[in-house]
Amino acid sequence: MSSTPYNYNYIFKYIIIGDMGVGKSCILHQFTEKKFMANCPHTIGVEFGTRIIEVDDKKIKLQIWDTAGQERFRAVTRSYYRGAAGALMVYDITRRSTYNHLSSWLTDTRNLTNPNTVIFLIGNKSDLESTREVTYEEAEEFAKENGLMFLEASAMTGQNVEEAFLETARRIYQNIQEGRLDLNASESGVQHRPSQPGRTSLTNEAPNNKDQCSC
Amino acid sequence: MEELLNEVVPQEDLERFEKKFAHELELDGEVTIETKFEYAFCLVRSRYTNDIRKGIMILEELARVHPDGRRDYIYYLAFGNARIKNYSDGLKYCRAFLEIESNDQVRSLEEYIKKQSDKDMAKGMAVAGGAALVLGGILGLGIALAKNKQKRNN
Numbered sequence: 023m024s025s026t027p028y029n030y031n032y033i034f035k036y037i038i039i040g041d042m043g044v045g046k047s048c049i050l051h052q053f054t055e056k057k058f059m060a061n062c063p064h065t066i067g068v069e070f071g072t073r074i075i076e077v078d079d080k081k082i083k084l085q086i087w088d089t090a091g092q093e094r095f096r097a098v099t100r101s102y103y104r105g106a107a108g109a110l111m112v113y114d115i116t117r118r119s120t121y122n123h124l125s126s127w128l129t130d131t132r133n134l135t136n137p138n139t140v141i142f143l144i145g146n147k148s149d150l151e152s153t154r155e156v157t158y159e160e161a162e163e164f165a166k167e168n169g170l171m172f173l174e175a176s177a178m179t180g181q182n183v184e185e186a187f188l189e190t191a192r193r194i195y196q197n198i199q200e201g202r203l204d205l206n207a208s209e210s211g212v213q214h215r216p217s218q219p220g221r222t223s224l225t226n227e228a229p230n231n232k233d234q235c236s237c
Numbered sequence: 238m239e240e241l242l243n244e245v246v247p248q249e250d251l252e253r254f255e256k257k258f259a260h261e262l263e264l265d266g267e268v269t270i271e272t273k274f275e276y277a278f279c280l281v282r283s284r285y286t287n288d289i290r291k292g293i294m295i296l297e298e299l300a301r302v303h304p305d306g307r308r309d310y311i312y313y314l315a316f317g318n319a320r321i322k323n324y325s326d327g328l329k330y331c332r333a334f335l336e337i338e339s340n341d342q343v344r345s346l347e348e349y350i351k352k353q354s355d356k357d358m359a360k361g362m363a364v365a366g367g368a369a370l371v372l373g374g375i376l377g378l379g380i381a382l383a384k385n386k387q388k389r390n391n
Contacts, residue, residue, distance in 0.1 A: 065342065066342060068241070069342055070238075070240045094274065
């Protein structure tokens with residue numbers, strides 16, 4: 023445990039979603055450990071990872087919830103969407119079915135997150151060009167139509183993995199700067215850790231909303 | 238690992254899957270494996286020990302009757318036991334899992350449980366050690382007083 027209160031200015035919550043076997047956990051592992059996990063078993067329920075990055079000289083701690091792609095976890099992992107500032111939606115460029123299911127993943131994301139949640143589409147396994155089933159142009163078009171950011175990446179070579187996480191953070195940070203995110207609302211997925219001491223809060227309201235307990 | 242174990246299921250989710258469970262039970266007199274699992278997955282993430290225990294019971298039953306899903310059940314059995322600080326059972330399930338499949342997710346849960354259980358043991362020793370010191374002090378004081386009294390009496 024460190025004695026300094028915080029070595030970062032913000033916390034952003036991310037989720038990673040998409041069909042089973044598209045490489046969600048490998049993308050996370052590549053991002054947090056800078057290594058490729060060769061034989062990656064199916065995630066059970068949900069996994070978690072963090073890394074501190076820098077945007078605009080501000081240190082940002084990413085808290086990343088990596089959900090299982092197996093169908094039996096689909097309903098229960100919806101809990102984790104709530105309060106996500108960023109959603110990385112992953113498909114596998116060598117398996118068309120994982121691309122075809124994107125609209126259902128997108129519907130879930132839109133329904134369960136807030137309108138400012140940044141959604142980044144990742145076409146993983148870009149190193150496997152010879153078995154490609156989804157063209158770059160097609161996915162780019164889908165992303166444009168739905169207002170998503172988009173990159174093809176490879177968890178194996180590491181290509182564009184870093185970029186996807188960082189671009190998402192930059193867009194979230196931009197939303198904060200432009201006042202689109204309410205940092206006091208838990209569903210924004212962003213927490214601010216003021217680093218300068220002596221900075222005081224201006225809210226005077228007493229926390230008196232506890233009497234509505236339904237127990 | 239800590240973040241995963243500290244995460245608490247939203248109350249509305251727990252209630253939703255509880256309702257689904259109760260509904261099936263009422264309608265058909267039995268509950269599907271899928272619904273049992275969803276409910277147990279929420280229960281072991283509850284803030285209340287009784288919920289977690291209930292989740293563990295459901296998972297134990299599922300592990301017996303549904304071998305196809307066993308790795309999920311065993312992982313969440315370890316997870317639930319870790320959350321109620323039942324570290325010996327938590328470790329037992331981790332080891333059972335790792336005997337069948339090498340898995341980093343389970344290995345980090347195992348490491349976490351080991352660390353917590355060592356910490357608890359150290360705390361217990363410190364408390365016991367402290368108590369021994371206090372007891373020793375009282376005894377010492379008693380002996381000293383008694384000796385003093387003896388001296389004065391002589």
